[in-house]
Amino acid sequence: MKIGVPAEIKTDEYRVAMLPVGVEELRQQGHEVFVEAGAGLGSGLADHAYLQAGAELLPGPETVFEVADLVVKVKEPQPSEIAMIRPGQTIFTYFHFAASRELTEAMLAVGAHCYAYETLRDEQGKLSLLTPMSEVAGRMSIQEGAKYLERPQQGRGILLGGVPGVAPAHITVLGGGVVGANAARIAAGFQADVAILDVNMDRLRYLDDVMPPNVNVLFSDRHTIREQLRLADLVIGAVLIPGAKAPHLIRREDLRLMKPGSVVIDVAIDQGGCLETSRPTTHRDPIFVVDDVLHYCVTNMPGAVGRTSTFALCNVTLPWVVRLANAGGGIAALQDPYLRTAANIIGGKITNEAVAKTFDLPYHDPTSLSG
Numbered sequence: 001m002k003i004g005v006p007a008e009i010k011t012d013e014y015r016v017a018m019l020p021v022g023v024e025e026l027r028q029q030g031h032e033v034f035v036e037a038g039a040g041l042g043s044g045l046a047d048h049a050y051l052q053a054g055a056e057l058l059p060g061p062e063t064v065f066e067v068a069d070l071v072v073k074v075k076e077p078q079p080s081e082i083a084m085i086r087p088g089q090t091i092f093t094y095f096h097f098a099a100s101r102e103l104t105e106a107m108l109a110v111g112a113h114c115y116a117y118e119t120l121r122d123e124q125g126k127l128s129l130l131t132p133m134s135e136v137a138g139r140m141s142i143q144e145g146a147k148y149l150e151r152p153q154q155g156r157g158i159l160l161g162g163v164p165g166v167a168p169a170h171i172t173v174l175g176g177g178v179v180g181a182n183a184a185r186i187a188a189g190f191q192a193d194v195a196i197l198d199v200n201m202d203r204l205r206y207l208d209d210v211m212p213p214n215v216n217v218l219f220s221d222r223h224t225i226r227e228q229l230r231l232a233d234l235v236i237g238a239v240l241i242p243g244a245k246a247p248h249l250i251r252r253e254d255l256r257l258m259k260p261g262s263v264v265i266d267v268a269i270d271q272g273g274c275l276e277t278s279r280p281t282t283h284r285d286p287i288f289v290v291d292d293v294l295h296y297c298v299t300n301m302p303g304a305v306g307r308t309s310t311f312a313l314c315n316v317t318l319p320w321v322v323r324l325a326n327a328g329g330g331i332a333a334l335q336d337p338y339l340r341t342a343a344n345i346i347g348g349k350i351t352n353e354a355v356a357k358t359f360d361l362p363y364h365d366p367t368s369l370s371g
Contacts, residue, residue, distance in 0.1 A: 001031050001032070001069045001070050001325045001328070001329060002031070002032045002034065002067055002068050002069045002070070003026060003031055003032065003033045003034070003068060003069070003070045003071075003072060003321070003325055004033075004034045004035075004036075004058075004064040004065060004067060004068025004070070004071045004072070005017050005018045005033065005034070005035045005036065005039055005055075005064065005071075005072055005073075006036045006039065006061045006064045006065065006071065006073065006081070007036045007038055007039035007061065008039075008042075008073065008074050008075055008303075009061070009078050009080070009081065010075045010076075010078060010300055010303070011282045011283070011284060012282055012283035012284055012300070012303060012304065013042075013074065013075055013300050013303040013306075014042030014043060014303055014304070014306025014307075014310075015042065015043060015074045015075075015302065015303055015306050015309050015310045015313065016039045016040045016042065016043050016045060016074065016306075016310050017072045017073050017074045017093070017313075017314070017317070018033070018035070018072055018314060018318070018321070019040075019045065019310070019311065019314045019318070020040075020045065020049040020050050020052065020053035020055075021053065021318075022314055022318045022321065023035070023050055023053035023054055023055040024053040024054060025318060025322060026321070026322060026325060027053070027054040029322055029325065029326060031325050032056070033054065033055045033056070034055065034056050034057075034058050034063075034064055034067050034068060035047075035050045035055040035056070035057055035058070035064075036057075036058055036059075036060065036061055036063075036064050037057045037058065037059055037060075040310075042306045043306040043307045043309075043310035043311075044306075044307050045310070061080075061081065061084060062084060065081070065084035065085060065086075065089075066084070068089070069089065069090065069329060070089075070090045070091075070092065070321075070324065070325055070329045071085070071089065071090070071091050071092070071093075072092050072093070072317075072321055073091065073092070073093035073094075074093060074094065074303075074313065075093065075094055075300055075303075076093060076094060076095050076096060076100075076103055077091065077093070077103075077107070079106075082106050082107070082110060085107075085110050085112050086110070086112070087110060087111035087112065087347075088111065088112070088113070088330060088347070089112045089113070090112070090113040090115065090324070090329035090330050090333075091107075091112055091113070091114050091115070092115045092117070092317075092320075092321060092324055092342075093116070093117060094116065094117045094118055094133075094270075095107075095114055095116040095117075095118070095344055096116075096118060096270045096271055097114075097116070097243075097344055097345070097352070097355045097358075098243060098244050098245040098271055098272060098354060098355055098358040099245065099269075099270060099271050099272040101359050104345070104350075104355065104359060104361075107345050108345060108348050108349075108350070109348070110348075111347055111348045112345070112347075113329065113330045113331065113333075113343070113345070113346050113347060114343070114344045114345040114346070115324060115333070115339065115342040115343055115344070116243075116342050116343075116344045116352070117129035117130065117317065117342070118130045118242070118243070118270075119242055119243045119341055119342055119344060119352060119354075120320065120338065120339070120341050120342035121338065121341040122338060123338065127242060128316050129313075129316055129317055129320065129342075130178075130240075131178050131316070132309075132312035132313055132315065132316055133302045133309065133312070133313060134177070134178035134179045134182070134240075135178060135179075135182050135312070136301070136302040136305065136308065136309050136312060137179055137182075137267045137301045137302055138178065138179040138180065138181065138182030138183040138186070138236075138238065138267065139182050139183070139186050140301050140302070140304070140305065141179070141183045141236045141238075141265040141267055141301070142160070142171075142183055142186040142187045142190065142234075142236070143186070144265055144286075144296055144301075145160075145171070145234040145236065145263050145265050145296075146160050146190070146234075148263045148287060148294050148296060149169065149233060149234060149261075149262075149263050151261075153287075153294075154261065154287075154289065154294055155261050155262075155263055155294060156233055156259060156260070156261035156262060156263075157261070158233045158234075160187065160190040160191070160192045160234075161190045161191035161192055162191070167193070168190075168191055168192045168193050169192045169193065169233040169234055170192070170193045170194075170195070170231045170232050170233050170234075171183075171184075171187045171192045171193065171194045171195070171232065171233065171234045171235075171236065172194075172195050172197065172228040172229070172231070172232040172234070172235045172236070173187070173194065173195065173196040173197065173235075173236045173238055174197050174220065174225070174235065174236065174237050174238055174239055174249055174250075174274060175196075175197070175198060175236075175237070175238035175239040175240065175268075175274075176196050176197070176198030176200065176203045176204060176207050176217070176238075177198075177203075177238060177240055179236075179238035179240070179267050180196055180198070180236065180238035181196075181207065181211075183236045183238060183267075184196045184207075184211060184215050185211070185212075185215075187215075187234075188211065188212040188214050188215050189212075191214065192214070192234075193214060194214055194215040194216070195215075195216045195217075195218055195228055195231075196211070196215060196216070196217055196218070197217075197218050197219070197220035197224060197225065197228065198217070198219070198220055199219065199220050199221075201219070204217045204218075204219065220249075225249055225250070225254075226254060226257060229250070229254055229257045229258050230257050230258070232258065232259075232262060233259065233262050233263070234262065234263050234264075234265070235250070235258075235262070235263070235264045235265070236264075236265050236267065237249070237250075237264060237265065237266040237267055237268045237269075237273065237274040237275060237278075238267050238268065239268045239274040240268065240271065241271070241354070242354065243344070243352050243353075243354035243355055244271070244354035244355075244357070244358055245271055245272040245358050246268040246271040246272050246273055246274045247274060248273075248274060248275060248276045249274045249275070250264070250274065250275040250276065250277075251276045252276045252277055252290075252291075255277065255290060255291040255292075255293045256291060258291075258292075258293050260292035260293075261292065261294070262293055262294070263293070263294045263296065264278075264293060264294065264295050264296065265296045266278045266295065266296065266297045267301065269281075269297040269298070269299050270299055270300075273297060275295070277290045277291075277295060278295060278297045279295075279297060280297055280298075280299045281295075281296070281297045281298050281299070282298060282299075283298055283300075283303070283304050286298050320339070320342075323336065323338075323339060324339055327339060330346075330347075331346060331347065331369055334346065334366050334367070334369060340366050340367070343366045346364075346366060346369055347369070349362075349364040349369065350362065350363055350364060351363075351364055351365070351366040351369065
């Protein structure tokens with residue numbers, strides 16, 4: 001196959017979808033790889049490294065999309081990129097369709113084959129392509145929360161760990177998955193007072209066993225969430241329902257329970273956000289204030305640490321890129337039961353049930369399309 005790797009154009013996105021070693025591996029499998037010139041610079045990867053690995057450098061995104069049978073990206077196609085995608089072309093990236101009806105309808109209209117990193121389940125049933133970016137975002141959430149709690153950033157003026165004689169910050173983490181667990185560990189390292197909430201008792205028991213003593217695990221219900229909002233200086237929204245829109249665990253009226261200058265980092269914003277008041281923001285303009293509560297809702301948090309994120313992402317995506325390319329992409333790849341879990345839209349038909357339910361659109365079982 002001809003595989004294209006364009007430069008990412010989303011605001012302040014510095015990741016790239018393939019390392020030079022990925023080019024070398026795909027070449028050994030008999031595929032051709034075309035990389036847009038400068039695509040790796042934001043991650044500290046020079047063009048000559050891709051050339052040495054056997055890639056052909058192309059001058060712009062138009063040429064990459066034109067030549068490629070399979071386009072490998074990091075973030076969802078932006079409007080100018082959607083205009084370059086052709087029917088029958090395979091796109092492998094983070095789509096997060098449930099967060100955007102506009103993107104969903106645009107990709108349906110194009111007739112491309114959309115395989116999403118975030119819904120692919122591996123042989124163990126894990127969301128292995130989502131995990132590394134969730135790890136990065138979880139750890140970054142505390143870093144960003146600490147910054148925006150500072151008074152010059154409009155926060156309460158709170159130091160996460162406090163000092164002798166002064167209480168530490170109280171941090172509430174909504175969701176005990178990969179994002180939440182990583183956020184809680186980093187917050188605990190700052191010596192903050194941490195509560196992590198989840199609805200899965202088995203997960204809570206596990207977290208109780210592995211977390212430091214300053215992390216308390218609590219069952220998540222409406223009463224407990226409201227109680228925590230009264231205490232919290234910093235709230236981390238770490239909720240995930242794979243492929244589906246995140247539930248609104250915090251309503252507009254709940255903000256009145258929170259302290260003025262408290263901060264919410266809504267990591268779930270990629271899937272629509274877990275606050276009723278959340279809306280997407282960028283690294284360039286990351287926060288807004290509603291009812292004296294700072295909202296940080298950047299949709300590509302890991303993009304800010306491009307080098308770390310690129311290596312972490314490509315470590316897990318490369319085997320699946322190879323597998324998708326070897327399968328021939330498109331409809332042919334639906335024969336693979338694991339690649340099938342990544343199929344969200346195939347040739348103008350929604351093949352992910354959660355996405356179809358989100359927008360009340362027809363769902364097509366991917367096995368019915370695979371022949």
